[in-house]
Amino acid sequence: MIAWMNWTPTVAIFFAVIAGILAVMTVYEIVSPCTERKGFLPIATTRGDRLFIGLLSAAYIHLTFLAVSDITLWVALAVSVAWLLVLLRWG
Amino acid sequence: MQKVQNNKAWWLVLPVFLLVAFSALIPLMTVVNYSVQDIFGPGQAFFVGTEWFKEVLTDERLQDSLLRQFIFSGAVLLIQIPLGIGVALMMPKSGIKGSLCLILLAIPLLIPWNVVGTIWQIFARGDIGLFGWGINQLGIDYNYTGDTLDAWLTVLLMDVWHWTPLVALLCYSGLRAIPEAFYQAAEIDRASKWAVFRYIQLPRLKSVLIIAVLLRFMDSFMIYIEPFVLTGGGPGSSTTFLSQTLTTMAIGQFDLGRAAAFSLIYFLIVLLISWLFFTAITHADKEK
Structure with a gap:
């Protein structure tokens, strides 16, 4: 396969x-x-919205790490996961 | 009749979902897959991790064409949106004149991209093209195949000619949807033309304009055929926009891995901007 x-x-x-x-x-x-609610993001979001924002920003975080530094991408992954969790909880 | 309360209707979406999976998801997954490999031919693929992404992100040629692309899309929006609103405001509201205007406006929209490119390629030539010849006769040195600024202006002018009618038509339909009572109230208040535009027409055009901006941004951001036919990306690489760079890489040089990495970055940019516009639209609707 x-x-x-x-x-x-x-x-x-x-x-x-x-x-x-x-x-x-x-x-x-x-x-x-879930119900739509307003967190620290400027718009009211549902859980799915926050997941999407989280995943999209994760992609950009990885690209930024690649573009401006030679740090291993595991760090970018850790930052992304942390950001995603913060976003899902308080976003 | 008793209403059925459940979510079984979602199963009806299944055929569409399968179609989209084959037409969009699997190709996208393939692109992701290619972007982490160096492919020489069937059975000769080597895993290279994020090397292509690193290379693409630090490639000056690509950064330049990305910058050109943003400048082009920005210029397109700055010119076409106000111009489109202006044209829509000046169009007759009804009658045979109105219909005539609509037909005339719609003509450029019906012409295929490569034909538009060819039309302008000839039209703007200094020797046999009316436009190029006319400008030269005015004593202005104009040559879109040799001069960067001339090439840019020609590509912009071509896009304005081709797509401003779309903005104008959208705005026209938006303007026609404003009830007459609004204008009557403004007249009673002796509102100036500017005040009518600023406080009645513009706010009412908001949702139409968001769609116009979105469509024009997406289209201009992915522009390929028109400048390719008109200038071929030249002189030098001064009108080489993103999709042309991508096509050269993927098809001309058969550099699949690098082109895949580049397409993904391109896709992410388009996704982010579309999402911002989409959020703006839905947000504006909720406020109403």
Whole structure:
């Protein structure tokens, strides 16, 4: 399966994690539906909105790390995860 | 009749979801996959991690074309949006004149991109083109194939000619949706033309304008065929915009990994800006 179209394990893990997050969020939404609320972001957001903002900013955080420094991307990942959690809780 | 309360209707979305998966998600995943590999041919792919991204982000040629792209899209919006509003305001409100204006305005929109490029390529030539010849006759040295500024102005003018009608048509429909009572009230108050525009027409055009800005931004940000036909990206690389750089890389040099990394960054920029616009639109709707 993974040899097809030169799929690499890294990319497989990347998409599996995103699919996993989406699945968990779906289940979470069914178990306890969220309501729109206003946190520190300038707009009222739902849980899904905050996840999207978090993932998008994670991409930019990684790109910024790549562009301006030689620090390992694990640091960027840690920053992104921390930012995502802050965003989901207080955003 | 008793209403059924459940979420089973979501299953009806399944066919669309599958279609989108095949037409968008899987290609996107493929691009992500290519972006972390160096591919020489079938069976000859090597995992390189984020090397391509690093290279793309620090490549001056790409930074230059990104900068050019932002300047171009900015200029397009700055010219076309006010001009489109102006044209819409001056158009007759109804009758045969109104219909005639609508038809005339819509003509540039119906012309395919490559034809627009060809039209302007000939139109702006100094020897056989009416526009180029006319400018030269005025004593101005104009040559879009040799001079950077001339090339830029020609590409901009072409885009303004091609797409301002879209903004004008959108604004025209927005203006027609303003009830007559608003104007009558303004007349009773002896509001000036400027006040009518500032406090009645402009606020009422807000949602139409957001759509116009979004459409014009996206289109100009992805522009490819028109400048490619008109100037070929030249002189030098002065009108080489992002998608042309990308195409040269992916198809001309067959540099799949680098082109994939570049496309993803391009995609992220477009995604971010579309999301900002989308949020602005939905936010504006909620405020109402």
